[in-house]
Amino acid sequence: MLGTIKHSSSRLCQTTLRLTSRSHSTASSSAFSPDELAHFNALASSWWDANGPSRLLHKMNPLRTSFIFDTIDAYALPSKTRLSGLKMLDVGCGGGILTEALARNPRVESVTGLDMSEQVLEIAKKHKRQDPKLVMEQKLDYKLCSLFDLPVPEAAAEGKDEQRYDVVTMFEVLEHVPDPSALLETATKLVRPGGWIFASTVNRTAAAYLTTIFVGEDLLRMVPKGTHSWSKYINEKELREWFIEHKTSVPGTGEHWDVVTSKGCIYIPFVGWEFCGPRDLGNYFLAARRLS
Amino acid sequence: MRPLLNNTRAIRHIRSYTYKTEPSKYPGHVPTNCLQKLFLAAGSGIYSFFNPRRGDLIATLGEATALPPLMYRLRDVMLSDPTGRRILRERPRITSKTLDIAALRKYPANTVGKVYSEWLDLEGVSPDTRAPVRYIDDAECAYVMQRYRECHDFYHAITGLPIIIEGEIALKMFEFANTLIPMTGIGAVLAPLRLKPKQRERLRTIYFPWAIKNGATAKPLINVYWEEVLDRDVQELRDELGIEKPPDLRQLRKLKISHL
Amino acid sequence: MGSTTGRKFSDIQSDVYDVVIVGGGVSGLTLAAALKASPYTSALKVALIEGMSLAPATKWDPSPDQLSNRVSSITPASQAFLQKIGVWDYVYPERVRQYDDMRVWDGVSGARIQFDSFQLDAAGAPMAYMTENLNLQQALLESLAEAPGDNQVKIFDSTKVEQITNSTDQLDDVDLSSWPAVKLSNGSTLRARLLIGADGVNSPVRSYAGIESRGWDYGQHGLVATLTMEWDDRQDIAWQRFLPTGPIALLPMPGGKASLVWSTTPKLAAHLKSLDPKAFCTLVNAAFRLELADLNYLYTRSDPEEIEAEFEWRDGMLPMEDEGAKFPVRVVEVQENTRASFPLRMRHCDSYVAPRVALVGDAAHTTHPLAGQGLNLGQGDVASLMSVIERAVVRGADIGDEVVLQEYWAERYPANHVMLGVVDKLQKLYCTDSKPVVALRSAGLEVVASMDWIKKLIMKQATGI
Secondary structure: OHHHHHHHHHHHHHHHHHHOOOOOOOOOOOOOOHHHHHHHHHOHHHOOOOOOOOHHHHHHHHHHHHHHHHHHHHHOOOOOOOOOOEEEEEEOOOOOHHHHHHHHOOOEEEEEEEEOOHHHHHHHHHHHHOOHHHHHHOOEEEEEOOHHHOOOOOOOOOOHHHHOEEEEEEEOOHHHOOOHHHHHHHHHHOEEEEEEEEEEEEOOOHHHHHHHHHHHHHHOOOOOOOOOOHHHOOOHHHHHHHHHHOOOOOOOOOOOEEEEEEEEEEEEOOOEEEEOOOOOOOEEEEEEEEOO | OHHHHHHOHHHHHHHHHHHOOOOOOOOOOOOOOHHHHHHHHHHHHHHHHHOOOOHHHHHHHHHHOOOHHHHHHHHHHHHOOHHHHHHHHHOOOOOOOOOOHHHHHOOOOOEHHHHHHHHHHHHOOOHHHOOOOOOOOOHHHHHHHHHHHHHHHHHHHHHOOOOOHHHHHHHHHHHHHHHOOHHHHHHHHHHHHHOOHHHHHHHHHHHHHHHHHHHHHOOOHHHOOHHHOOOOEHHHHHHHHOOOOOOOHHHHHHOOOOOO | OOOOOOOOHHHHHHHEEEEEEEOOOHHHHHHHHHHHHOOOOOOOOEEEEOOOOOHHHHOOOOOOOOOOOOEEEEOHHHHHHHHHOOOHHHOOHHHEEEEOEEEEEEOOOOOEEEEEHHHHOOOOOOOEEEEEHHHHHHHHHHHHHOOOHHHOOEEEOOOOEEEEEEOOOOOOOOOOOOOEEEEEOOOOEEEEEEEEEOOOOOOHHHHHHOOOEEEEEEEEEEEEEEEEEOOOOOOOEEEEEEEOOEEEEEEEEOOOEEEEEEEEOHHHHHHHHHOOHHHHHHHHHHHHHOOHHHHHHHHOOOOHHHHHHHHHHHHOOOOHHHEOOOEOOOEEEEOOOOOEEEEEEEEEEOOOEEOOEEEOHHHOEEOOHHHOOHHHHHHHHHHHHHHHHHHHHHOOOOOOOHHHHHHHHHHHHHHHHHHHHHHHHHHHHHOOOOHHHHHHHHHHHHHHHOOHHHHHHHHHHHHOO
16 A cells, blocks of 8 residues: 555655745655645644643653653664664654653754744744753754755765664654655665664554544544544554565665564543554554664 | 241340340439330320329339430530539439428528428428439439429429419429420420310410420529528529519419410 | 843853742652652752741751640651652651551540551551651751752742742743743742742742632631640550531650640630640540530630539549540640641642642642641642652653643542542531431441441541552
8 A cells, every 4th residue: 555655646746746836845756745734834833732732742742752762672682772872863843742852861862853844843943942951952953854855875884874863753744744655765764773763653444534533633623623634544564564575775785674563552531642452453653673 | 936036136136125234323223225215104104194193103204205315405404504513513402301491481581492491381292202213324314303303392482383283284384495304395285185174275375375485585493503592582583593473373273364 | 033132041050940849848848859869850950948947947956755736647658658768767766656546436426436557457557657747847858968969959948939920031042931930038030940839828839820729718726736645555546526616636646745636616726725734634635525515614614723623523424444445545734835726728729730830738738637638638749749750751851841740630639639528528517516417427427437348448548558
């Protein structure tokens, strides 16, 4: 299905290319559609309102940080995986809920947050200024660009690893982009051996439609309307297989990935997000590790 | 069959009402349980209704129906007053031994002592005709009941009500309003059933209104240390206690007046 | 945007704290000590502000036969927490007395119930520990002083909070407009990532946060005193009799002493405070032993000899075997200057948190002393808030973030609400001598007294085990 998405998005991105007149729209398949962009821009001002439309995102954050660090500690590759001094990249960082939490962690050396929405990124930068620790420690940096715009070191040459990242996170991103496969491909090139890609998205099942769109958006309105579109959801099996079958575009470099863990999660009202339920039903987290 | 009956919980429960014995708490005390008191009340009530001269049965009825909350209430009335407390502590008794009636006869006119001794002579009674308390299970409450009985003649003296049945009933109503002892209320309500209509009318229109009004508003008579007020003027004592003297019952009967 | 002011964060950095605790009572000091004891939070920069001097606690050198009248009943759960953060080791054990038996009875009907912590099967844990508040305070302050010197809690005592507003600092590099700024009487202004209101029932922090407190006054005063018993019966029993004017409680203290907590009408409280000491002791004895009619009579007398004589007479009529079983041993002396009273009320806040603000202890809730829960609710608050702050630090959250603080409120509010509600209902149930109510409550009490499992449930709630 991911392959199918890729094909259909090539047609799609030709359409978007014609429509887009932004100076920094990328040459390759556009990372973001204008509809999605407009949707998130509108949410910018309320992003950090704890009781506002983004409340569920705030409530999910503890799960994300614990998932990242617990997985690193449990599945670290000896002599390859760094346990501290981590260099991190957060794709689709939004207002910076996760990015700030990562920056405050003493095990993290630097975090870069990427987002395509100018208004949302402004909010993120403004909010960062409210915490002296983030300002003074200078571990946190925001860039208004897509992942495709970052310089990619070509090969695993000596010294190029310094430009790579220990961790790339893509939480609640894959179901919003027209070409998830391309995004993942670019991401893999930016990860050091022994490093990680952490992603979360939603399974394309009837149950997920029920919970995330019908109940979440229409009925209880806990999630702003129009946040998700079911056709863009990605099944856990599809994502897992993508990593396992992935080969670098440069032949012979032997880049291999494995998926160390994935967990289903669910939002329980008045309690919060919890890891529970099957991983192929609704929301899920996935951790992929670069072996070589 | 017998062993079965002996062992069921229900039987044991009922037995506890009938077999429970407590130690005797004061001289003359006969401990009784609920069921026994019920029988005493029924028996003495029926018999004394037909034979009101049996003072001992009326006494028994009074003790059997003196529910603890009401006796404790009367005792608490005494405990709330300095004189009442002294009475409870010293526990004076009114008998022909403790009161010198002969001396009281020599008291000045209109003193409490003189009026009391006159009344005793008029009615032909002595302080010793009061039955001792037997069935009240708390020693202090038993004394309170005893004291109430022994002071009864003083109540006659201070109100001037005669010992005839009408006078007794009027005084009973007064006492009920003043002390809330159940027996006084029962007596005041049931006893008139044996009276003639004219007598009942007299009670209804003159004496019951007087009794209720004065009994309720007067200071509790149980707190009067009678032995100490024997030389005081009767009217002065009445004013202090808040009692109005009712119309002379013997006069009204002579004149056959049933309402004023 | 705006023009630069030339001022940077480093200019005010020395006055910027991660946690500012307003209130140096037991709750505030416990939170400070807990923050320093936990390895996750010990690196946080913490300040504590107290309006009165803390010297009475730091320089506390009490004589063995003088006990302060400000004492608290500490549940095993609270004691375990103080142990966990290393504070209990500094408490003077000779000034702590535990009790494991509690005898409570209805002053009108005499219906009784007895609680025995032995039934809890909790490895010898008592019902509660009694000790002076000063004992706790000095232990907390000593524990704070023993923390590593480079990042100790900065204590500002004898310093009043003059004003709390949002920070008005205009800095080039950092925006602190969402941070509370606390202006002190010593001229400095502290900015707080997280401001804690441990400042009592009239909390200024609560006012700043715009949080409403609801409740009512009971129209009663709590009279406390330190008493000496005729002898120490070593039974470790706490006694409480529910009089229609309010409950009277006697709690055992070390050295054959006891602490009195007598909730009664303001008029009676004033009268009792003014009585001759011997007469006062007699009235305390009377309040536990005599009938209500006697007690009401004795309230009207003031001559000590007369009161003594009346008491001896009535007390002499009570069965000998009840002494030490149905009511406590006699009180013979009241320590000078320990008779004091304070108004009793019930208060509960709608919320314990606001952005960058959290309330603990009396600032969040006030309860009637009849269940000995006041201080312990505060300790429970502190334990919960600590756990929330620890989790937030581990996952990199901003500890002042409202989403984080809401976890604390969600954890504490329901439990506190229930406890406050139960205590309030008990107070209303027992402050009447209306016959039907008395009959019902006595019947109810006797039913509960005969059921061990209900008693165990009640004890579990009260002790927090």
